[in-house]
Amino acid sequence: MALKEFKNVSVGYIPDTEIELNKKKYKIHDVINGEDILVDTDKNYPTLSKVLKPSKDRIYDGCPYQAECGGCQFQHVSYEYEKKLKEKYLNDLFKPFDLPYIKLVSGDSPLHYRNKCQMTYKLSKTKKVVCGLYEEYSHKIVTISNCLLQANEANHVIEALNKVLTKNKIRPYDEKTREGNLRHVYIRYGFNSKEIMVVLVTNGEMFPGRNNVVTDLKKLNLGITTIVQNYNSRDTSIVLGDKEKVIYGPGYIYEFVGGYKFKISGTSFFQINTIGMEKLYNLALEKAEIKNTDFVIDAYCGVGTISIFASKYAKKVIGVELNKNAIQDAKINAKINNITNVDFIADDATNYMTHLAKDRVKCDVVLMDPPRDGSTKAFINAINYLGARKVVYVSCNAETLKRDLYLFSENDYVVKSITAVDMFPRTLHTECVAVLEKDSELESLEKLSKISKNGGNVLDELNKKNKNNSNKMRVIPKADIEMMREDQYERTGKISSKKYKKY
Numbered sequence: 274m275a276l277k278e279f280k281n282v283s284v285g286y287i288p289d290t291e292i293e294l295n296k297k298k299y300k301i302h303d304v305i306n307g308e309d310i311l312v313d314t315d316k317n318y319p320t321l322s323k324v325l326k327p328s329k330d331r332i333y334d335g336c337p338y339q340a341e342c343g344g345c346q347f348q349h350v351s352y353e354y355e356k357k358l359k360e361k362y363l364n365d366l367f368k369p370f371d372l373p374y375i376k377l378v379s380g381d382s383p384l385h386y387r388n389k390c391q392m393t394y395k396l397s398k399t400k401k402v403v404c405g406l407y408e409e410y411s412h413k414i415v416t417i418s419n420c421l422l423q424a425n426e427a428n429h430v431i432e433a434l435n436k437v438l439t440k441n442k443i444r445p446y447d448e449k450t451r452e453g454n455l456r457h458v459y460i461r462y463g464f465n466s467k468e469i470m471v472v473l474v475t476n477g478e479m480f481p482g483r484n485n486v487v488t489d490l491k492k493l494n495l496g497i498t499t500i501v502q503n504y505n506s507r508d509t510s511i512v513l514g515d516k517e518k519v520i521y522g523p524g525y526i527y528e529f530v531g532g533y534k535f536k537i538s539g540t541s542f543f544q545i546n547t548i549g550m551e552k553l554y555n556l557a558l559e560k561a562e563i564k565n566t567d568f569v570i571d572a573y574c575g576v577g578t579i580s581i582f583a584s585k586y587a588k589k590v591i592g593v594e595l596n597k598n599a600i601q602d603a604k605i606n607a608k609i610n611n612i613t614n615v616d617f618i619a620d621d622a623t624n625y626m627t628h629l630a631k632d633r634v635k636c637d638v639v640l641m642d643p644p645r646d647g648s649t650k651a652f653i654n655a656i657n658y659l660g661a662r663k664v665v666y667v668s669c670n671a672e673t674l675k676r677d678l679y680l681f682s683e684n685d686y687v688v689k690s691i692t693a694v695d696m697f698p699r700t701l702h703t704e705c706v707a708v709l710e711k712d713s714e715l716e717s718l719e720k721l722s723k724i725s726k727n728g729g730n731v732l733d734e735l736n737k738k739n740k741n742n743s744n745k746m747r748v749i750p751k752a753d754i755e756m757m758r759e760d761q762y763e764r765t766g767k768i769s770s771k772k773y774k775k776y
């Protein structure tokens with residue numbers, strides 16, 4: 274083994290360091306700033322062999338799969354150190370906005386917090402059915418029997434299920450040959466309801482041995498309340514296909530959060546950290562300062578969780594979401610919680626907001642929680658026309674949040690604060706709650722000049738624009754509407770011709 278020593282390595286926000294070997298650069302994972310390390314240079318890709326001088330922040334009781342598994346990035350450091358790194362990253366990233374210090378609020382225990390688990394399958398050398406997560410940047414499956422982030426209940430089901438699958442000679446799906454049956458198993462666990470949903474993702478509808486697997490699983494009394502078969506025969510790395518069959522139980526589970534009951538189907542989005550989720554929503558609503566006369570829009574609403582949390586403060590809440598199944602669940606969720614001031618609409622959020630803006634609808638507060646790739650320019654422009662007093666932007670991707678905050682700043686909105694909630698301990702991710710206010714033009718200009726590289730020029734532009742528009746009720750120019758529609762078309766490939774109610 275050829276070993277090479279690197280002293281006092283330097284690490285940024287992500288716990289890896291860059292080394293140079295034969296004029297090529299390589300990333301070495303799982304190191305801490307200032308450590309001396311020994312690197313094995315024999316392999317195709319050099320790897321960490323030994324830490325010669327460990328940092329005081331290094332821990333040794335983290336996950337045994339950390340070196341190979343791509344699921345976590347911080348299992349080798351103390352949780353305190355991880356939080357410090359994440360907080361520093363966020364404060365540096367959002368520095369141009371000149372905000373109060375961004376605090377990272379802890380979500381929950383850093384271990385066994387995930388209510389959702391998703392495993393991929395293969396045959397072991399001894400022909401047993403085993404499962405695990407992918408290696409970083411690859412589709413090589415690292416066999417895992419007890420993931421430290423997943424709920425213990427889900428780990429128990431996975432362990433028992435693997436034995437049942439082996440006994441019934443189930444063939445795991447092979448990505449290369451596209452043969453075999455079982456692709457993934459996806460589990461949802463209700464920490465509060467104690468209900469468990471098992472989704473067997475198969476390569477198409479045919480699943481020989483399915484009935485025996487289900488019978489054997491039920492006999493084990495693991496607390497499984499429903500089993501669903503999801504068909505996915507596409508050549509894709511997306512886990513779930515779009516067709517499913519309920520094999521046992523109702524096909525969904527319920528979960529209780531913040532005193533509300535939520536119905537969750539296999540394909541609907543639900544926050545993966547149940548305790549963190551309640552903290553996140555309460556923080557977002559505290560920041561939103563909703564009044565009982567307010568019309569609130571909850572965009573990208575999923576199964577309606579934030580809308581339902583907001584309903585007790587607002588006069589009316591509209592939730593909009595692309596996934597039709599999630600909207601069906603959201604409507605049921607409002608009903609089972611006896612909430613009558615919330616409506617849900619299945620549509621692309623940009624499309625919906627653009628139509629509202631076109632119809633000169635006004636709203637008071639916008640709550641938005643888009644997926645990782647963030648929102649759109651047209652969505653943000655539309656909020657300007659809807660005149661929301663406040664926007665609370667919940668984001669699981671700080672980079673796209675930053676991009677979108679710039680777009681808000683080009684409109685009449687000022688970013689007031691960002692608070693982060695550590696919903697995903699031991700991984701690189703965090704959830705941010707950004708608060709924006711429609712503010713006096715003067716303050717917008719001042720902020721914009723601070724954050725823009727060409728502050729002076731933008732100021733002149735805005736001064737001109739504001740002079741023309743001052744004291745006038747805004748009328749959306751036709752060209753702007755076309756621009757919004759085009760932008761929306763780029764993202765979704767379709768424009769709805771639906772007509773919308775006015776509120």
Ligand SMILES: C[S@@+](CC[C@H](N)C(=O)[O-])C[C@H]1O[C@@H](n2cnc3c(N)ncnc32)[C@H](O)[C@@H]1O
Pocket residue numbers: 542543544572573574575576577578579593594595596599620621622623642643644645669
């Ligand atoms: C991060 S999740 C938030 C869901 C919900 N707010 C929650 O906390 O459970 C983002 C949601 O946006 C939905 N979504 C994705 N693209 C969308 C679009 N273009 N328009 C509306 N909703 C969209 C997804 O289906 C998902 O439910």
